[in-house]
Amino acid sequence: MTSPGANGPTTSTALKRYGPLVAIIVVLVVIAGVVVLAGGSDDGDPTAGPPATGDADAAGDVATPITYADAVADGTVDDVEWADNCDPETGRIAIPSVYAAPCVPRFAGDNGGVTSPGVTAEKITVVAYTAPANGDALAALQGAADEPEQVVATRRDFTAMLQDVSETYGRTVDVVEFAGTGDGDDAVAAQADAVNIAETIAPFAVIGGPALTPVFAEEMARREIICIGCALGLPDSFTQEHAPYIWGGQPSSEEFLVNLGAYIRGNLAGKKAEFAGDDATRAKDRVFGVAHFEQDPPVFSALSERIAECNATPEYQAAVTETYVFDMGTLPDRAATIIAKMKAAGVTTLIFLGDPLMPIYLTQQATLQDYHPEWVIAGTVLTDTTTLARLYDPNQWKSAFGVSNLAARTPRELAGSYRLHEWYFGRPPTAAKTDAVILPPLNQLFLGIHMAGANLTPATFEAGLFAYPASGGGPTTPTISYGPDSGFTMIGDDCEPSVPRPDYYGVDDSVEIWWDADAAGVDEQGKEGVGMWAYANDAERYAPGEMAASGLNAFEDEGSVRIFDAVPAEDRAPDYPSPAASPTGS
DSSP states (O other), X not given: OOEEETTEEEOOGGGSOOHHHHHHHXXXXXXXXXXXXXXXXXXOOTTSOOOOEEEEOTTSSOEEEOOHHHHHHHTOGGGSOBOTTEETTTTEESSSXXXXXXXXXXXXXXXXXXXXXXXXXXXXXXXXXXXXXXXXXXXXXXXXXOOHHHHHHHXXXXXXXXHHHSOOTTOEEEEEEEEOOXXXXXXXXXXXXXXXXXXXXXXXXXXXXXXXXXXXXXXXXXXXXXXXXXXXXXXXXXXXXXXTSEEBSSOOHHHHHHHHHHHHHHHTTTSBOTTSSSHHHHTSBOOEEEEEEXXXXXXXXXXXXXXXXXXXXXXXXXXXXXXXXXXXXXXXHHHHHXXXXXXXXXXXXXXXXXXXXXXXXXXXXXXXXXXXXEEEEOOOTXXXXXXXXXXXXXXXXXXXXXXXXXXXXXXXXXXXXXXXXXXHHSSOOSSTTTHHXXXXXXXXXXXHHHHHOSSOOHHXXXXXXXXXXXXXXXXXXXXXXXXXXXXXXXXXXXXXXOSOOOBOBSBOOEEEEEEEEXXXXXXXXXXXXXXXXXESGGGOEEOTTOGXXXXXXXXXXXXXXXXXXXXXXXXXXXXXXXXXXXXXXX
C-alpha cells in the first residue's frame, strides 16, 4: 500500500513496478462506457442464398458483405435475405446500442474452411492475454479489481453474447486464456510469450499484451496475427508499418496530442493564467511547461517537438520539458526535481501527459514547494477519471482542466457494458468492477469478423472495420470510426494536415473537462466522495481539428455536467426485447 510519510509517499516493494498495469488499463478503461458492439444472426439457414458483397473496400481490392444501408442505396434491399435480428428501421442489428453493427445478409453454405491461421470451417481461435498478477496493483489499491475467475467468467459471458448476436459465418469464436510471464517493459518475456502463443496456440487474433515494449506486437504482426490492444502508446508509424495487424480502441498518441495542441493553441496561448492557484500567478501571461512519460521509441518527445515546431510563436513554446520513466522507486524524487525546475523557470501552466500515479507526487511536491500553477490534462492513462483524481492534492487539483477522450459519465448501471450484460443475460456482469475493460476489445474483434464476411483473413478483417460507419458522437457515446475516412490526419512537413492516414483505433473525438473540487458524488467505482471531473459545454465532443475553435469553457458552472443521471436523448438506442428468457440468452 502507498502511505504518506514525512517526506512524501513511501511505496512497498510489491508496487515497485507497474509495467503490466499500463498494458491492461492504459486505454481500455479510458473507453469505459463506450461500447462498439457487433451484431447479426449466425443461424446458418441452409435455405438462404450466399452472402451478397459490397464494393471493394478502400483498404484494397477486398470485398465486404453488403450492408442494409448499401442495399437501400442500391435499391436491392428486397433482393437480400437479412439476418433475423436486422432492424430495418436503423439498418443495424437489434441491440440497444448506438454502435450496433450494420445488418449483413444471412449466411448459408460454404465459409471456405481454413481461410487464415487460427481459422477453420468451425472455429476462430483467439487468445486473451492477461498480465501477471502485480499488473492489477493499482486497481487493487482503488478497490477496483475483480477476482481473476470473475474476469474470466465475464469474458466468457460477453463472448457468448457477441457470438449469438453477431454473424460469424458458421464459426464459433474460441477464446483461450493466456497468462503473461513478465512486466510490461520486459522485452525478453514479451518475445517469449509471443512466440509461445504463435507456435502452441496459433490464433487468428490476440487481445491484450505487454504494452511498454513493442516486441510482442511486432512478433504478432510478423506472424500475421491480429493484435488488439497490445501496442498501446506506440507511434502511428508503427501501426501503419505493421498494418493490418495492430488495432486498438483508444485514439493513437498522435490523435490526442494533435487535439491537445489545438486546444492549447486556440484557447490558452497568449492569455493570462487565470486558473492558477494563487493571485500572483493568475496575473501572469501563460508560460507553459510539459512533464510527460517517456518510452522507447520516444513517442511523446517526438510528437511534442513536432507540434512545437509547427506553432513556433513564443507564447506557445514550452519553457521547460521534463520526462520521466515509469519506475515507482524513482517517481517521488523525480517529481521533486520536475517541480523545482518548473517553478524556477516561471512556468504558470504545467501540461501533463503520463500515468495516473505521477500526479500524486507532482501535486504533493508542488504544495511542499509553494508552487501553484495551472494543471492542463491531456486525458492520458486514467488521469481524467474521478477515482484517481481524488488521490491528487486537492489544493493543486482545483486548478486542473484540459481535454479527455472519455465518455461523459452516467451511473455505472447505465454504462454500455454493464447495461448490455443485463439486457442480454438478465443479470449484472460477474466482474462488475471491470466489465468496461473486458467488453471493448471483444466488441472490436466480433465487429471485424461480422463485417469481414465468410472469407476471414487479416485483410478482410481490416476491410470490414473500415466499412463500419462512423457511430456515436453524443456526450456519453464518443465517435467510433476506422479507415482512411475517419478524419485522422498527421501534421506534414509544411505544418499543414497531411493526407489522411488509415485509422486503426476507435475513439476520435474529445471533450473539455475541469476539476470541480467542491462537487460531491460517486466516482467510477460507485464510491461517494468530494471532487469530480466536470464536462464543459454540456459535454459537447469535438472532432480532430475542432478543439482550436471550441472556446474555453473550463470552470464555467453553467452548462457543465458532472454525471448524467439518464442517458442523453442523442445517445439513446432503440429498445429491444431482452433475450434473457430465451434458450440462447439464458
